[in-house]
Amino acid sequence: MSTVVALIDGEHYPPVVRSALAALSSEFDVVTAAFVGGTEKVDAGQDDVYGVPVVRGASAAEALIAAIERYQPHAVVDLSDEPVLSADDRFRLASIALAHGVEYRGADFVFMPPRAKLDLRTPALAIIGTGKRVGKTAVSAHVARELKGRGVDVAVVAMGRGGPVAPELIRGDEVELTTADLLALARQGKHAASDNYEDAMMSRVTTVGCRRCGGGLAGETFFSNVAEGARLADTLGKDLVILEGSGAAIPPVAADATLLVVGAGQGPRYVEGYFGPFRLARADGVVIAGAEEPVATPAEVDELVTAIRSVRPDVPVVRTVFRPRPLQPIEGARVFFASTAPPALLDHLARHLEASCGCTVVATSSNLSNRAALRDEVAAAAGVVDVFVTELKAAAVDVVAALGDELGVPTILADNVPEPVGGDGFDGLVCSLHELARARGAKGGG
Numbered sequence: 001m002s003t004v005v006a007l008i009d010g011e012h013y014p015p016v017v018r019s020a021l022a023a024l025s026s027e028f029d030v031v032t033a034a035f036v037g038g039t040e041k042v043d044a045g046q047d048d049v050y051g052v053p054v055v056r057g058a059s060a061a062e063a064l065i066a067a068i069e070r071y072q073p074h075a076v077v078d079l080s081d082e083p084v085l086s087a088d089d090r091f092r093l094a095s096i097a098l099a100h101g102v103e104y105r106g107a108d109f110v111f112m113p114p115r116a117k118l119d120l121r122t123p124a125l126a127i128i129g130t131g132k133r134v135g136k137t138a139v140s141a142h143v144a145r146e147l148k149g150r151g152v153d154v155a156v157v158a159m160g161r162g163g164p165v166a167p168e169l170i171r172g173d174e175v176e177l178t179t180a181d182l183l184a185l186a187r188q189g190k191h192a193a194s195d196n197y198e199d200a201m202m203s204r205v206t207t208v209g210c211r212r213c214g215g216g217l218a219g220e221t222f223f224s225n226v227a228e229g230a231r232l233a234d235t236l237g238k239d240l241v242i243l244e245g246s247g248a249a250i251p252p253v254a255a256d257a258t259l260l261v262v263g264a265g266q267g268p269r270y271v272e273g274y275f276g277p278f279r280l281a282r283a284d285g286v287v288i289a290g291a292e293e294p295v296a297t298p299a300e301v302d303e304l305v306t307a308i309r310s311v312r313p314d315v316p317v318v319r320t321v322f323r324p325r326p327l328q329p330i331e332g333a334r335v336f337f338a339s340t341a342p343p344a345l346l347d348h349l350a351r352h353l354e355a356s357c358g359c360t361v362v363a364t365s366s367n368l369s370n371r372a373a374l375r376d377e378v379a380a381a382a383g384v385v386d387v388f389v390t391e392l393k394a395a396a397v398d399v400v401a402a403l404g405d406e407l408g409v410p411t412i413l414a415d416n417v418p419e420p421v422g423g424d425g426f427d428g429l430v431c432s433l434h435e436l437a438r439a440r441g442a443k444g445g446g
Helices: 014-024 060-071 087-099 136-149 179-187 195-203 226-233 276-282 298-311 343-357 371-381 396-407 426-442
Strands: 003-008 029-035 075-078 103-106 109-111 124-129 154-160 168-171 206-215 221-224 240-244 257-263 285-289 317-326 334-338 360-365 387-391 411-420
Touching: 003 014, 003 060, 014 029, 029 060, 060 087, 075 087, 087 103, 087 109, 087 276, 124 136, 124 276, 124 426, 136 154, 136 195, 136 240, 136 257, 136 285, 136 411, 136 426, 154 195, 154 226, 168 195, 179 396, 179 411, 195 206, 206 226, 221 226, 226 240, 240 426, 257 276, 257 426, 276 298, 285 298, 285 426, 298 317, 317 343, 317 387, 317 426, 334 343, 334 371, 343 360, 360 371, 371 396, 387 396, 396 411, 411 426
Parallel strands: 003 029, 003 075, 075 103, 124 240, 124 257, 154 206, 154 240, 257 285, 285 317, 334 360, 334 387, 387 411
Antiparallel strands: 103 109, 168 206, 206 221, 317 411
8 A cells, every 4th residue: 555645734624634534544554644834723732633643844845845754655645725735835845745756646636756767877967947948959969068078978868849750879979960961851751950960960979869749747758769769878888878858848767967957038937836846856957048138137037046046055056148159150141040049139149140250140030930930031031141040940951951952042050059157157067967977877876
């Protein structure tokens, strides 16, 4: 019989709670009850009326942590309700339970912690995010590139919504992919802007591309072939496997260290609310991506840092911005630049390209994820530009590069390079996470 911790409150009359606990005991072994607050229908010190040991704390969170650590249950069953626990409170408590590997159950919901389907022999670093378009792949590519430059032999396992049927091995450290190669893949019906291609091209490391479908609130996927892909990566004799998440989904493979990427424009709710605290609990480092106006004001970034610190005061936090870096020279060229960046940021990125590459940006697009609008913009620019420059995202290959090929305008792909701001040391964090993964991997996991 599964053991459970029950959450109880003082808004329910004790005999009612006792009856509920007795009913719960027909299905589970109720080892204790954690008291989460409320005084209307119970006096302090009435714990003996419940029929099970009661754990109290200075807060509901402290009571739950103490109960879980003391009794090591399989699940937490929430017998509380408004007004003692709000929806936000429940997500915070559920985050605590899931971070301990414990299910969290209520009257009409069940939250289950994402389960690792595989433990690797190779040390593993997971890079996960709080959502789509927060910059995970750019961060992952930078981490791989930085570690490769320090002599670390890396393989990246990337999972995406457009990944291959079977895990696809690309020896990016041996073969240099070109835009023409990606066009050929697109014409075969493949999603040629998948993250594994981006990692291979931008960092020149070995990648394994995987697919996934569906994502739960806590990061579990409905379907994926990531475990199969990670198993392949584990046979390559690498020093480190980087497990790259997809959206807010977490790779179903045990990681020895974890880097969490948070979009600066998402705001504090993504780390304080829902399952943000759960993702923070897994993190050994945090990158705040896009930490500049108009994505987020300095005050908003500071507020986000404060929110992270309120949940995890000990975790290192690095603020970054992204800057495009074309893979080929574009000096003197008239450029059409396509990006997934917010429209208000495009002019700033265009000026950066002009200053750093000696080009002239005559047209821009933020419609890489809107194929119809993108086609119109590419066609309109064809007569006035010398080159299309695009991030390797969304429709970069099957629209921008494909139309460019038809129109006789070359397409050059651009890396999205994360640059630290405010004196934060990103590369130092990368190295410390690698050392942490290696140390934990040598001991059998984190």
